[in-house]
Amino acid sequence: MRLQRITLIVIVLVLSIPCWANQLQIVHFDIGQGDATLIWSPSGQTMLVDAGWASEPDDIRLWMQSHGINDLTYTLATHYHADHIGEFLDLYNSGYLPDIAYDRGDNPGYTTQTYYNYIAAAAPVRQTIAPGEIVDLGGGVTATAVCVQGNLMNGQSISIPTSSSYENERSICLLVEYHNFRYVVSGDLRGSGSYELESLCSGIIGDIDVFEVNHHGSYSSTSNTWLNNLQAEAAVVSLSDNNSYGYVHTEVISRVNSNYYLQTFYHTEEGHNLSTKSVVVNDHVILETNGLTSYTIDGDLYDLGPDIFVDVWVDPMTALPIPTSGGTLFWNLMVQNLETSTIPVNIKFWLEVPNYGPYTMIDLPGFDLPPLPTGAERERQIDIPSGAPAGMYELIGEITDEDDLILYACDRDTFYKEGTDGGDWFGYLNPYGSSDFQMDSDVSQRRSAAIISAYPMPFNPEVTIGFSLAEMGMVQLDVFDLGGRKVATLYEGNLSQGVYYFDWNAQSQPTGVYFARLTGDGVNSIKKLVYLK
Structure with missing residues (x-):
């Protein structure tokens, strides 16, 4: 049985996006003691956040090639430490120079050869990202720069000394959003000391689903404030076995163990210490989500909202596809609340008719959906006459929050009508009004x-x-x-x-x-x- 994580997040969802939206992938590469994270939008656009050491095996390029990614749309350097930008040079020189290479801009206090190699290779496409700047990755995926070099998107700022000793504090904090799903990656951002930014960044961001652990699990990051503000269900830490730093530090392990919200702590490699919530993958840690109802990490399934179930299906009375001469079928809709308390929802059910558009059959705003065993199941007959338009018909059911902002559950079924386009046929639908949709105490017995x-x-x-x-x-x-x-x-x-x-x-x-x-x-x-x- 797969893991389930329940969280209710408050963000705006454009409900014109279908409930069967395509997948966003976030790949946390297992590259040893470094960071490299690929954000792969369903549109095909990509952003590689950091690239690990130059001395690491070329796992990033080989993985991308094996998955058909032959170029990069964007790269982003969270900061200029070699374990985050070293491999950019080889990638840029092997055909992966992006359309835009984002970073925080020049820093005269940081003078390593790795830094100079990076800015020289990125020069044709290099661009400074500003606090609050939103990068559109297509398909509904955006990446927002919450903090850049101590400057936050809400106008707050911390003046960080120029010295290279404060390179971690300059890390860019990036918020990735895809409909209901929210994710944060922030390089080596600190959560302690005079120039800590975890508390300010997490205060702006609020509730998310997943974050990449800052600074590989150093005691100076992943503070209690960070954990409590973000309320994430899962985190991914990138590190190597037997690393010389002792990561993950015991202080972080203690904070993870005691945090109420965090359920699972994924490691690319084991490192030195394990949490009671640790899962050691010993491989790339891959996250996938449709952004609406659920996401997976290393195959473990998490929900993006309350556990509400909607099922839509067609029972044909005549053979499918519906022949040119017409036919009869029943549409079926079942709604169940698998939580333990009543949840106010909006219930929508409609038929997408080819060449005609949506035909609303149920529209119930502000419906109080009680938990099992109470539920609702309805079926009605649809007579499809010979004159009905030919093509693919879709029955679609959606359950949203009462403000119509968050999609809780959705389902659809389809049937095909042969023949040619016809005339008026809506009188054959026999839909019923909202007043007919009542909850039944025995739905669990009937289905x-x-x-x-x-x-x-x-x-x-x-x-x-x-x-x-x-x-x-x-x-x-x-x-x-x-x-x-x-x-x-x-x-x-x-x-x-x-x-x-x-x-x-x-x-x-x-x-x-x-x-x-x-x-x-x-x-x-x-x-x-x-x-x-």
Whole structure:
């Protein structure tokens, strides 16, 4: 069973973005005692934050090449220490000179050869990033410079001495946002001493989901104020085994162990000390998120909001696709609150009609959604006449917070109508009004289990399939190919009430469309899976 982390964050979400949004990847490279983090937007744009030592093996370039990344959109040097900028020189000279190389600007007090090599190689594209500057990575992903050389985006500033002894304090603090997801990377930013900036930066940023640990786990960073202001569920520390600095320092381990919010502490390598929350990956630590409902780190699944479930599916009465002569089907909508208390939500359900646009079927603002066993399941008939437009129809259900800012859950199902475009047909829908949508105390008995997620989607080669079980019972989770052949049984047996996650690795199967099917006593739930290499 995969880990689940529940957090409620308050940021603005543009709800025109579909709930099946593409994946943002953040790769924390395992490059020994250094830092290098790749932000890879679903638009294909990239930002490499730091690049580790020049003496490290060329793992960064090889990983990018193997994943089809042949150039960089942006790089950003958080500061000028060699374990953060050393490898930029080789990358720039091997075809990875970015469109823009961001950094904090010139610093006369810092005079190492690594620094001079970097500014010479980056010169054609080098640009100083300003506090508050927002870099658009496309696809809804942005990176905001919260702090640059002691100057913060809210106008506050700390005057840092020119001496190279204060290089860590000059680190750029970067906030990455993708819809509901928030992440911070800040180089070697300090959390103690006369010029500490963790408290000011974290006070501006507020609640996030994940951060990269400052200064590789040094005692001078990752302060209690930083942890409590950010309230992150997970953190990633980049370091090497047997490093000469003793990282992660015991002071940081103690603060991590005692922090209420932080659940998991991922290490690229073990280092010297482990937290009770530590997970040692011994590899690149990869984060993936759709930005809306969940994210994964090293395969562990975390939620981005309260545990609310919506399921949309079509039961055809005639064969699919709907023939030119027309046909009949039932649309189905189920909503469940898997938390322990009532949550005020907005419920929206609509049909996207080809060439016509959305047809609203349910719009319920300010609906109080009680926890299980109470829930709602509705089905209504749709008669698709011969004159209905041809093309792909989508039934879409969304649950948002009462202010319509945060997407809690969403689902869709599709069906296809053959033939040519037709005329008026809306009278055949038979929708019902909002007053008909009432909660039922027995919904868990009528539909006691359902597949609630398949993540990521599309996937390659592993997908995590989640389902909810409202009461103890016998269930079986299988995977079928498009021809109806069973290719895997992921679980068969009795389970207690709860939410469960199972992995399927399709590496031995050809790419294409598959279906996960959950069956049991009165249960038949199906989810489409798309495997792309």
